[in-house]
Amino acid sequence: MPKNQYVSTAVIRRMPRYYRFLGELLERGVTRISSKELAALMNLTASQIRQDLNCFGGFGQQGFGYHVALLHEEIRKILGLDQGFRAILIGVGNLGRAFVNHVDFTGSGFDLVGLFDKNPALIGKKISGLTVQDADEISAFCAAHTVDVAVLCVPSEAAQQTANGLIDCGVTAFWNFTQYDIKVEHPEAVVESVHLADGLMALCYQVNDARRSSSSAEK
Amino acid sequence: MPKNQYVSTAVIRRMPRYYRFLGELLERGVTRISSKELAALMNLTASQIRQDLNCFGGFGQQGFGYHVALLHEEIRKILGLDQGFRAILIGVGNLGRAFVNHVDFTGSGFDLVGLFDKNPALIGKKISGLTVQDADEISAFCAAHTVDVAVLCVPSEAAQQTANGLIDCGVTAFWNFTQYDIKVEHPEAVVESVHLADGLMALCYQVNDARRSSSSAEK
DNA sequence: TAGATTGTTAATCGATTAACAATC
DNA sequence: TAGATTGTTAATCGATTAACAATC
Secondary structure (H helix, E strand, C coil), X not given: XXXXXXXXXXXXXXXXXXHHHHHHHHHCCCCEECXXXXXXXXXXXXXXXXXXXXXXXCCCECCCEEEHHHHHHHHHHHHCCCCCEEXXXXXXXXXXXXXXXXXXXXXXXXXXXXXXXXXXXXXXXXXXXXXXXXXXHHHHHHHHCCCCEEEECXXXXXXXXXXXXXXXXXXXXXXXXXXXXXXXXCCCCEEEECCHHHHHXXXXXXXXXXXXXXXXXXX | CCCCCCCCHHHHHHHHHHXXXXXXXXXXXXXXXXXXXXXXXXXXCHHHHXXXXXXXXXCCECXXXXXXXXXXXXXXXXXXXXXXXXXXXXXXXXXXXXXXXXCXXXXXXXXXXXXXXXXXXXXXXXXXXXXXXXXXHHXXXXXXXXXXXXXXXXXXXXXXXXXXXXXXXXXXXXXXCCCCCCCCCCCCCEEEECCHHHHHXXXXXXXXXXXXXXXXXXX
16 A cells, blocks of 8 residues: 655665665564664664654554564565666776675666776776676667666766766666766756765764864863 | 854765865866855755854855855865874775775875785785785774774674774774664764665665656656 | 554654845 | 845744554
């Protein structure tokens, strides 16, 4: 009985975390859990968990709690991890190569089906079962295959241009690892940017702040 | 004239982005900007920019706007990027290696001063000017040098244990790239987790959602 | 049935936006 | 001075928490 209102991004961003914790519980053989127990585990309020889940439907059972396996599966469907969307990765430098090997694309809803770079030294190399193709071949590849999302690991200066080219090829979703905030006009476009340096700077502030408050607490 | 109230994390998380945009403006030779112009550029409201900045002080000038160079420098100080905090990175696998080469630690407030791994095949290798040391040497290293933050690129299963060991060595800040949500009790502890898979799953939902709404709009 | 825990409505809290007086 | 734009207070909006009736 999935509901059909708008769901805030705050809620959406918590869903993968629920999915992750439920996966861990499942592995540990836990079959049922109450919102209260899950809240304690995840450092949230029980209220928030129930509110969040009820954006999508009533997956619990009064007096009992939630079936871990069932809820896990429901969230999988909510996120759409079962659709086998197809991803390509552009820019097989240090970072790109690391993601190919390290990120569990399949478990996160995407099949990685192509690697591209414009560096001749990399073209033809095989990484994790995929052969690096010439970046000039992207549009031909997109014409021949369905491509749902592009992972951008190119230099920041090339980010916008690369994204524009991909939009023209019909690719509307981006996982952006460049420093640059790409702009995409397409109505169906979605961009998920991971600004690593921004996170590191925020950490820097927090370290300062923690020290400030602990030293002022001393007095 | 820095203010001294509590600043919400929502504001903190936007500061690095301001810093980044101001840096770009600086490079382009722009010397002054109004909150209205900056808002258009960053896709925010002018009001929010003024509110955010005024958490830390009045950096603008009525009738004129903000001096780009001055504001850039102020934010640098606010974030504490000038303190030369020291970082070590644990786990020199694909991801760890990529970050060593790719992330601008220095520009983000930290000097990377040590690399550690427990894999004998990696120990002794030189990466970007640093020699990989045996993970067993971490506590000795921390005793001999100041270490402010640890970058965790170890397998998820080892995350908590590694963090515990580091806490015992006096390291209280973590940039966590494992799947696992580490728990740290220390009052001064700060953790910045980058759950790559979570972001990818959120993107998966958004792709689904964008398609749902554009197909329903067709009708 | 009694106890537990959900789903949901209402209350609170915080963050964003709007408005405007201060001032460069 | 007049025009522009800030800093800041007030209004709005959204998200989180609390409460409780429904129900397993």
